[in-house]
Amino acid sequence: MERPASTAPPSRRGAGQRDVRLLWWANAADGIGSQATGAVLPLLLLHLGHPPRTVGLIAGVSTAVGLLLAPLVAVPADRGARKRVMLAASALAALAMGGLGLALSLGSPPIALILTAVLAERVATTSFDAAARGTVALLCPGPEQGRVVSRLAAADQGSLIVGPALGGLLYQLSRALPFAADALSYVIGALCVRAMRSDLTAPGPDRADPAAPRPADGRTAPGGDTASGGDTAAEGDTAAEGDTRRSGGPGRSRRRGGGLPGEAAAGLRLVRATPLLRLVVLWCTTVNLVVVMLYYEAVFTLQRGGHGGAALGAVLAASGAAGLIGALAAPGAAERFGASRIVPAVTWLLVPLAVLLATVTGAWAYGLLFALVCLVMPVASVLLQTGALGATAPALQARTGAVLATTTTGAAALAPVLAGLLTDRLTTGAPALACGAALALLAAHTTRRPVRGALAGRAG
Template sequence: MFADRWPRKPMMYAAALVAAAAMGSVFVAVALGHVVLVHVLVAAVVEQAASATYGAAASGTIRRLVPPEGYTRAIGYLQARDQAVQIVGPTLGGALYQLARWVPLLADAVSFLLVAVLSKAIRADLKPEREGPATSFTRDLAEGLRFVWAEPFLRFVVVWTAGINALLGALYFHAVFASHAQGASPSSIGLILTLAGVGGLLGALAAPWLVRRIPAARIVTGASWAMVPTAAGLAFASRTWAYGLLLSGVSLIVPSVVVVLQTRAVLTTPDRLLARMGTVLGTAGQGVAVLAPVAAGVLVAAYGGRTVALGCAGAFAGLALYATARAGLVAREAP
């Protein structure tokens, strides 16, 4: 919320430095052999809070750094970056850990320092537009919630994003739990997640090209319906490579929709509310995803993997019906 009131570049710079300091302290502790659990937990909380602050401030910068015709490409590249990190990160972390336990922590701290340097180097004016005197945190939060709920398109984004994140999380962990129950090796289970990550990366790279050539409403409805048979296919998969390919197909589809919705959300929202809008949408999307591992484990244990996958397919169908009913709204929001 403060990112809509305070200068964004100093917030990004300071948040990156705080995250670097938090991870740097853990690196020092591990390197010296004086690791305390409470210290590690506190450092993790500080790093997450700093990252969230950085993300909130950065969510309001696209409009200042990129012309409107470039929003789609910029958001697509950001999606591709996130997917690439998910693929490369675990492997790189494992390789660095083989050198020494403290090396991945040092690399993490250095990466935050690099982010701070790059944030400091931004020349554009990232100060948010202000209207009226500064208000309290709770008032800013309430204003952001009211704005998102008052905009029919943003309400659609909240519902669709939260639903998709919850279902995708459930499907990912269903595939992991089902594969483990069938005796799959850790490397085979890792293959599932790698294939899904590769699908997401390819989908993010292709998203700007698709968005320029296919109407926005058709992308949202078509992708929503395409997830239904993919989820249903997981109910009848019995090999890890099949799980991986099916999840890769879902991951390939989602980025185009995300690019469409995020681009239009930026265009719909006034500059002074961009950070609050991003926080509300991000919280709605990620909040339900946190429960996915527990929910997937409980449901698979209680009803079996096939039932859970078919239930997810039914829920995807419900979201697809909702997206179809709101297709006109998406088309009206198109630039």
């Protein structure tokens, strides 16, 4: 579907481009710092004499906190406190990691202090991520959102390469340094957010966005698109946003929707009512589960083949570099082929790659196949995330993103358990075969005519 050009004045477009760069730097700094500490935290706990079950318990508890908190934090972000939430979250995370780094420089901190710092950072990062969702839609017009999402995804992939390497290097020098570097990354992120000049308050039903094009009936189209009676995704948007419009504004919606839990569920209602958003949640959750399972498949396969940490590090570095290339290639692929072709094609291509991973044992062969998975996967992922921005009203961006984050995080938490069970009960290649079967079902779903129609309508 052809999108109208931005009607924002040049000064506003210039400020938006500057703020997009600031958002990129905040995202990149946060990703590198988090990956640096995430890579060395298990080593730190083991070095301090804690058993592996403690390592797993801390990881599980922190993941659960993120799952429970994300939908609730998204409510004040969507209601106008987006920038304040991002700043407060960055400050809390910087204090938590800085305090842990200081404690480590002074000696061996108790496990209670480590757990408190890790949970405080998880609360902060969850809050920041929830508030940051939808910022792209507020900073740049629709035609530019795909490239911005691509660059943010590239920053995430780059952090997977730089972060663990930096964390390992700093840990060799001093066990406190990775956590001090993480604290510094949050300070950088806070300064970038503080320097943004754009209004990050999402326009609601009573506060229209002056830069958004308007359809003939006078309503602001969700995501900046001109409303169209024949667009399936747009019809879903209208139905889901009806909760807010019928209630007469956010205040009355809160009273009729059951308070904070009711507001938090608005994102879930929108996902259920919008075919494209349902596809985004299903696709991203399934593929995230597959990628994490294949990672643990790599750990099991390489360990059983007698390969050490260097081989695993090389596989992860290659996969991160491939993912970076795939994320950068997504906008060009979308312009040439369209999302309705790319998403099914990528999903079908992932099927034989996953099955082949069940048949190899060598580090080079596994690294090559896993890198190919990470190369093609972001091409579809970036397109779907961009489509989700266009299918979501600005006032629901954070809550809708929280639904996606909750399902994908839950899949990531479940993946190691499934990989371990399949390996123990069957064989080393069983997780990869299970991933191939799941991808085949997903690929068949993406080729259905209604799904391709939703992709062509909004994700194109």
